[in-house]
Amino acid sequence: MTSQPAAPVESLATGQRSLGDPDVRYPLWPPLTEGCPATSTDSVAYPVEVDYAYDKLPDDFFATATATPRPRGHERWAPLLPPLHAPGLAEGGTPLLPLADGVWIKDESRNPTWSHKDRLNRVTVSAAVGAGAAGVVVASSGNHGASAAAYAARAGLRCAVVTSAEVPPAVDAFLRAYGAAVLPVPIEQRWSLLRRIAERTGYHPVSNLTPAAHTGHGFGPEGYKTLAYEIFTELGTVPRAVYVPTGYGEMLFGTWKGFAELVRLGYADRVPRMYACEPAAGGPLAASVRAGALTQVPVGPTAAYAISCPVGGHRGVVALRESGGSALLVTDAEMTAARAELARNGIWAELSAAAGLAGLRQLSEDVRDRAGEGPVVCVSTSSGFKDQDLLSAGPSATVDPEDWDAVERRLRQA
């Protein structure tokens, strides 16, 4: 009888390493949740990443990892992830869906809580379990919080989500569904309350704690590396470019790092160009690249609330620099058009989720071709259920079924 999943493979994680100075190393435990204490200053927060004993990975690892239906989820990639102490929900393994002309959509709405955030939260909630915490605390107005709540529930941990009053109605219900404590507070007080809860209750913080720049949990972005592993094994090649909806840049960095590992391990000879797609209403990474230093930006109105951030982080800078990519600013109108293009292809995405395709469509053929040959991947992060404007159009008007002219008009309008 097969009533439990196979025991997870051992993690090859060896310790933490500063992104501010690669010679600065820390043991794997405890996980650093506020970046690198040695290199960070009041104005620049450098995150840490996780290092692995890459030489111990079996030679045929990527050739055989997807050859059996089990294990699924992060277990499949366990050697290259931090230890998976929390039970999983078969995160990842999302499909690549073809559009025309060699463009592929990585549909992250197919995750356990219907967004990419599950890749991160499996890892950070595992860190909380490994650290012996009684719960996790997260600041989020959406997908991140719901995902943390789901993984915490499954692991038997408590979860507190510090959020704001602007949360869309369906997302508020979503956050509460897993039994989390939801705490809407004025947006400027979110980080201080998160820190206070972490300090007073011992709950493990799984989102950012530093106001100057985003660092977040050192283990979290490792979970996004699986995006690169999946894209590579499914396409059978490295794409020429990946377009990533970008807020704090954790997914951008994690995806790049996964490809960089494939190069390091000899499976690939290059990484794709990474394109960070930020809302034009803000765009801290674009501003940081322009300024040559981490830069805070004012954030104007945008419905792409999931990726609307005044600060970015050093991880995004690394991913763009090392991949030869760049930061693109996409308007709400461009994201709306990209969302409609996805819907015409049967994919209902959140507005923020369409930022990747919006970025691709913004570039001229000429610029796109400079990225070389091969397929292009746009990450679509989440489903249309999460949008703020979900209910703004009101219910569909009823129609008199006996009035064929009215029925026909309705058919033609669609």
Next chain:
Amino acid sequence: MTSQPAAPVESLATGQRSLGDPDVRYPLWPPLTEGCPATSTDSVAYPVEVDYAYDKLPDDFFATATATPRPRGHERWAPLLPPLHAPGLAEGGTPLLPLADGVWIKDESRNPTWSHKDRLNRVTVSAAVGAGAAGVVVASSGNHGASAAAYAARAGLRCAVVTSAEVPPAVDAFLRAYGAAVLPVPIEQRWSLLRRIAERTGYHPVSNLTPAAHTGHGFGPEGYKTLAYEIFTELGTVPRAVYVPTGYGEMLFGTWKGFAELVRLGYADRVPRMYACEPAAGGPLAASVRAGALTQVPVGPTAAYAISCPVGGHRGVVALRESGGSALLVTDAEMTAARAELARNGIWAELSAAAGLAGLRQLSEDVRDRAGEGPVVCVSTSSGFKDQDLLSAGPSATVDPEDWDAVERRLRQA
């Protein structure tokens, strides 16, 4: 460069066969959308199913079908499905998530439109494309309609969804997202309008047309066979029982048929007991089994709108009879408890989706054990975003972040 999915394998489908009399056969085209004309009467509508050249299936088909990351979706099982003329969205391939004690949840919210209905609609929209129709028309108050709209959009077909004014608000937005014409009409006029649209526009009907009993599209339930194939290849064995949320019984039948094919092909020596889990507020299949004939029932109030039906169909009777299973009636309270159990395990399900687990939890140990040894699977059909009571609790109350006592109370309440 791998920029398009591999060409789909040929279908081995040979024709249509009556469920009223297995000797009554029809060619594969045109698809019969109103059941078997030869055996159906005014009081009993017998559906048709699809037959295959099983002897032409390669011997190692099930051993190798899941050994590569591509193709995904129905393409993987193409020989045993009707021809897949419509482009896919990587439907199916959903995970089995373990609860305690050998119980597995088949999480169908991981489908392209976040419900099991995608397995059916890939097949029925393919039939519409194969039949040369300009569009599809469907009667639905939720998942079925949205799924049909998504597949129609991807195939470049028009879609009309005849629905009712009782559609939950988020679901209404969902239906419109893919560009379908949404037509809310009084519920008793849904079927006549569907028929009129089909007759006057030539749109291919992909939901039921017969008032006496459910028959629906003859190809559709074939898409649910993939549930059985996936459960079998992932568990490595046939489960002792499968608990299925049941409205019209199409998924119940399709899942049973998939297992029956595994027996026929020599991969398995038995099928699991199939348990139909219907809302206690109605339960036409339970009534039909009791009466020994297809029976219409009055439907009382229930929030499990996705599976609340006054009529069932002959397919459900076949699945229960041939598998030694039975029909269970689950109350809204039992489904609410099962939904909460799923949420504690990190799975946020629609109320109707929790009917399968509610059915399992209703049975005593004694009864469950009579089903024999081995794992048990409960199908969870869809996500919590689809529920009617999604927004009924109102938004989360704000909390003063300076008032630690208030914060602590909120943490304890969760």
